[in-house]
Amino acid sequence: MRKHKRSHFTSLHFIIALPILLWSSSEPRNLTANEHALALKDVAFMTTDLKPGAAVAVRLINKNSPLTRLCYNKECYALTDKWQIIGTDNQTASRPTFLFEDKSNAWTTKKLNIEADLFAMNQKAIKLRLPASVINTLNEESEFIAQDTEKQKQLFRKISNIEWAKNWQAPLGHIHVVSDFASWRIPPNGVPYTHTGVDLRAAAGSQVHAVSDGVVVEANSEVIGGQVVTIDHGQGVTSRYLHLSEFKVKVGDHVKAGDVIALSGSTGRAEAPHLHWEMRIRGVPVDPLSTRQLMARLSGLE
Numbered sequence: 001m002r003k004h005k006r007s008h009f010t011s012l013h014f015i016i017a018l019p020i021l022l023w024s025s026s027e028p029r030n031l032t033a034n035e036h037a038l039a040l041k042d043v044a045f046m047t048t049d050l051k052p053g054a055a056v057a058v059r060l061i062n063k064n065s066p067l068t069r070l071c072y073n074k075e076c077y078a079l080t081d082k083w084q085i086i087g088t089d090n091q092t093a094s095r096p097t098f099l100f101e102d103k104s105n106a107w108t109t110k111k112l113n114i115e116a117d118l119f120a121m122n123q124k125a126i127k128l129r130l131p132a133s134v135i136n137t138l139n140e141e142s143e144f145i146a147q148d149t150e151k152q153k154q155l156f157r158k159i160s161n162i163e164w165a166k167n168w169q170a171p172l173g174h175i176h177v178v179s180d181f182a183s184w185r186i187p188p189n190g191v192p193y194t195h196t197g198v199d200l201r202a203a204a205g206s207q208v209h210a211v212s213d214g215v216v217v218e219a220n221s222e223v224i225g226g227q228v229v230t231i232d233h234g235q236g237v238t239s240r241y242l243h244l245s246e247f248k249v250k251v252g253d254h255v256k257a258g259d260v261i262a263l264s265g266s267t268g269r270a271e272a273p274h275l276h277w278e279m280r281i282r283g284v285p286v287d288p289l290s291t292r293q294l295m296a297r298l299s300g301l302e
């Protein structure tokens with residue numbers, strides 16, 4: 001009787017059933033608690049400092065894992081057994097959440113245990129004391145600032161395939177932080193923003209070193225940053241050096257960790273001579289000190 005019934009399943013049934021099957025399988029679903037636990041066992045995380053703006057490295061440790069993609073802040077990354085590095089937001093008050101997708105389009109989330117009370121929101125804002133000559137040009141230069149921002153966006157959009165070098169060092173021989181990463185700033189126009197790098201004590205004319213191997217993708221002048229050098233270290237990781245007095249490299253130059261790339265200064269919007277050092281991941285500013293440590297650790301492990 002069963003056999004007889006099955007013979008009634010014609011190709012017409014199949015044509016009707018197939019789109020329904022395809023449609024239902026593309027509906028995303030949450031992984032069950034059990035699946036969630038199993039899926040996250042396939043992923044290794046690494047970070048050196050659980051602060052807002054920390055860089056977090058992620059990779060698959062199980063070759064047969066069903067997980068395919070990781071998404072965070074509207075950016076998605078293919079998951080492989082190679083470390084991916086992701087910059088967490090330093091301006092959000094909630095814990096960063098990574099979204100993991102598997103082959104069947106099901107998904108699961110991982111909330112990072114970054115301490116909410118460490119978020120930059122809670123820090124006291126610093127009023128910038130810029131020279132009068134700089135303040136007077138603020139409004140006149142707003143158009144050029146917008147152009148600089150657009151140029152940076154284009155720069156960070158390119159993700160090169162350069163392999164990360166093993167050597168990651170500080171840009172100055174002596175590290176003395178004078179202003180922390182992600183501290184709040186109030187410029188003379190009154191619109192607060194968070195600090196995108198760390199300010200290091202540096203007498204004018206100090207030698208600035210490349211933090212790792214890479215290619216110079218920017219060596220020019222910006223309104224805020226003054227004379228700026230940007231180095232592409234590969235896979236979305238860049239380092240930037242601001243307020244320089246003299247360039248020692250040009251766009252397209254290949255540099256090695258430790259090479260002198262510039263002399264420090266106080267060009268652009270700077271209160272006094274210092275080195276503003278940034279590390280960015282796909283354009284997202286991350287804490288340079290802990291990111292350098294993380295990159296060094298990742299390089300040592302591979």
Ligand SMILES: [Zn+2]
Binds near residue numbers: 179195199276277
């Ligand atoms: Zn700075």
